[in-house]
Amino acid sequence: MLPPxxxxxxxxxxxxxxxxxxxxxxxxxxxxxxxxRLLPTLTDGSPAAQRDSAMHQARPLTPGELIDADxxxxxxxxxxxxxxxxxxxxxxxxxxxxGPFGNLEGLDRVPGIGPGLLRILGPHLTFSRGSAGKAVPAxxxxxxxxxxxxxxxxxxxxAEPGRPDSVLNVNRASAVELERLPGIGPSLARxxxxxxxxxxxxxxxxxxxxxxxxxPKLVARLGRLATAP
Numbered sequence: 001m002l003p004p005x006x007x008x009x010x011x012x013x014x015x016x017x018x019x020x021x022x023x024x025x026x027x028x029x030x031x032x033x034x035x036x037r038l039l040p041t042l043t044d045g046s047p048a049a050q051r052d053s054a055m056h057q058a059r060p061l062t063p064g065e066l067i068d069a070d071x072x073x074x075x076x077x078x079x080x081x082x083x084x085x086x087x088x089x090x091x092x093x094x095x096x097x098x099g100p101f102g103n104l105e106g107l108d109r110v111p112g113i114g115p116g117l118l119r120i121l122g123p124h125l126t127f128s129r130g131s132a133g134k135a136v137p138a139x140x141x142x143x144x145x146x147x148x149x150x151x152x153x154x155x156x157x158x159a160e161p162g163r164p165d166s167v168l169n170v171n172r173a174s175a176v177e178l179e180r181l182p183g184i185g186p187s188l189a190r191x192x193x194x195x196x197x198x199x200x201x202x203x204x205x206x207x208x209x210x211x212x213x214x215x216p217k218l219v220a221r222l223g224r225l226a227t228a229p
Contacts, residue, residue: 061124069107070100070129081120087112100129108176114186115179168226170208171201181225183218202228 059079061067067076069091077088087110094110101107104122108114113121168177170192178189191211196202199210205228208214 065124066126067124068128069125070095070102070127080124082117083121101127102129103127105174105176108174115176118176170205170226170228171196181222183221188213204228 074088074092077091078085091110175189175193178184195211208219
């Protein structure tokens with residue numbers, strides 16, 4: 001037999017013996033001959049599983065789908081419009097520290113969420129820790145073509161003679177309500193609420209000038225729209 005043919009024969013025999021050895025090692029004791037063993041399924045940490053999980057979390061909200069802001073995790077909250085994963089984690093951290101939001105106004109306490117974002121989120125939210133523990137839609141009746149409006153102020157009194165508009169009590173108003181006043185934005189409204197909680201109620205409307213960013217001109221501007229007693 002020529003040397004090249006001998007080498008080819010030796011190679012074939014080696015492959016046959018090696019294949020048989022692999023087969024013996026792969027089979028478990030007690031398996032019938034010819035048993036086919038499937039590869040293990042993907043684990044949760046595998047790239048494919050992570051890809052499928054990311055696709056599930058990134059899916060858009062379906063029409064009419066509501067997310068419970070009082071129990072949803074960061075991944076679900078991040079599906080809301082204009083809420084990324086970073087803000088969703090802040091929402092969950094706030095909820096864990098201060099308790100459930102209960103309603104849309106309670107969500108306003110989260111840094112980074114203001115009236116504009118609340119209007120966008122309202123039709124997509126529900127709160128299972130609302131009054132009497134029942135799920136409360138953030139915006140009842142809000143649907144396609146229906147504008148979302150924030151709840152009416154709780155402490156707005158009936159307009160008095162000589163006053164052009166309703167009067168807001170700055171000692172009881174929430175940050176959302178304070179933002180309706182001229183010259184008061186989200187940041188300034190939160191400062192008023194924070195100062196009120198630390199230093200107590202404002203004795204007069206002029207006491208608002210203790211807030212950084214509020215001066216005599218702004219106080220005078222608010223004189224016919226707000227009250228402090």
